[in-house]
Amino acid sequence: MKKIGDFFEALVVVVIIIALVHTFLEDFAVLAGWTVPARRWLIWAGLAIDLIFTVEFFTRLYFAIVRGRAFDYFFRERGWIDFIASIPLLLFSSLPSVLALLAGAGLVNGMGSFLNVLKVIKAVRIARILRLLRVVKLFRSIRYARSMLAQRHIATITTIGVTVLVAWVLVANFLGGLGILPGLDRPFLVSQADHARYLGEKGAGGAMVQGQARVLAAFDSTLLVARPAGGQTSWTRYDDAYYANHFLPGDYEYFTVNGVESFFDGRPLAQAAAREGVVFFVAILLSVLAYILLYSPRFALDITDPVHVMKRGMEESGYNLEVKIPDRRATEDVFELAGLYNRIFLPMKDRESAGQEQASALGIDDIRSFVEKQ
Secondary structure (H helix, E strand, C coil), rough: HHHHHHHHHHHHHHHHHHHHHHHHHHHHHHHHHCCCHHHHHHHHHHHHHHHHHHHHHHHHHHHHHHHHCCCHHHHHCCCHHHHHHCCCHHHHHHHHHHHHHHHHHHHHCCHHHHHHHHHHHHHHHHHHHHHHHHHHHHHHHHHHHCCCHHHHHHHHHHHHHHHHHHHHHHHHHHHCCCCCCEEEEEHHHHHHHEEEEEEEHHHHECHHHHHHHHHHHHHHHHHHHHCCCCCCCCCEEECHHHHHHHHCHHHHHEEEEECCCEEEEHHHHHHHHHHHHHHHHEEEEEEEHHHHHHHHHHHHHHHHHHHHHHHHHCHHHCCCCCCCCCCHHCCCHHHHHHHHHHHHHHHHHHHHHHHHHHHHCHHHHHHHHHHHHH
C-alpha cells in the first residue's frame, strides 16, 4: 500500500507539472498565434486535467472521511486548494469551453448569449495557478528544507502570498466585467458597444440590420455578424467554415441591443488578456521560486540550524558544538536563546560530564584495595 501511495503521489506531481505547463501554453498559444486545431487540443487537454484533479480530490476526501480526518485534510493539509483547483474549474471553465467547442459555428448561429459565460471562464481559469502550491511538497528533496518547521513555514507563507494574488486577480476581473474597475480593454469594448447600439437603433428588421451592418463594416473591421435576435443572419463577414477554422468560442465579443444581436472579433482583447496571463503566471512562478531558493536558506540559517544544534546538544551527551551567533542578529529571539545555550547550558553540561568521569574513575578495585589496607 505504501508503494501504491508513493506511486500515486509521484503521478499527481507529474500531472501538476503538466497542468502548469498547460496553463502557460493556453495563453502563450493566443500570443503566438497558434492554429485553431492546436488550441482545440489545449481545450480538450484542460478538460482531461480538470477531470483528473476532480477524481483525485474526491479520492483524497473519501479516504480522509474513512479515517475520520476530513477536517484535517480540508483545512490543515490544504485540501481546499485541491477543491478550488478541481471542481470549480471543471464546472465553470473546461466543461463550458468544451461544450462551446462542440457547438462550433452553431454557437454564433444559435447560442450567442452563451459567449458571455465564456468571459467569466477567462476570469476563473486563473485559479489553476493555485496548483503551483501543490509542488511545495517537493521541499522534502531540498537539502535546507528537510526540517518540518521549514516545510510548514515556507508552505504557509507561499500559500498566503499566491492565494491573495490569485484572489485579487479574480476579484479585479469580475469588477472589470461589471465596469466598476475598468481595464485597458475598456475603450475597445466601449467602441464595439457603441457600434452595437448603432446596429440596433432602427429596430430589428432584417433589411434594416443588413443595411446598418454594411455601413458599419466599412469602417469597423471587427464586426463579424449582425442579425435580429433569434432570427436569420442578416449580414456576415465570413461563412461558417471560416469561423470554424479561424475562431474559437472565446474569440468573439457579443452584444444585443433593441432586439439586434451583433458579434465582433474579440481576438485583440484575447491577446491582451493572454499577455497579462503570461506575465502574471511568470510573476507567480518567480515568487514561489524565490521563496524556495532564496527565503528557505535564510530561514534555515536563522531558525532551523540553531534549533537543530541546540536539539542535538540536549539529546547527545558527546555533542558540544556552540551555536554560531552573527553579531548583527544577536538581539533576535532565536539567537538570544542560542546565547543562553552557549553560555549556560553547555558549561553546565561540561561540568556534569566532568563530574561523572571523576566518579567513574574510582572503580571497585580501588575500593577493595582501600578496604584491605584498612
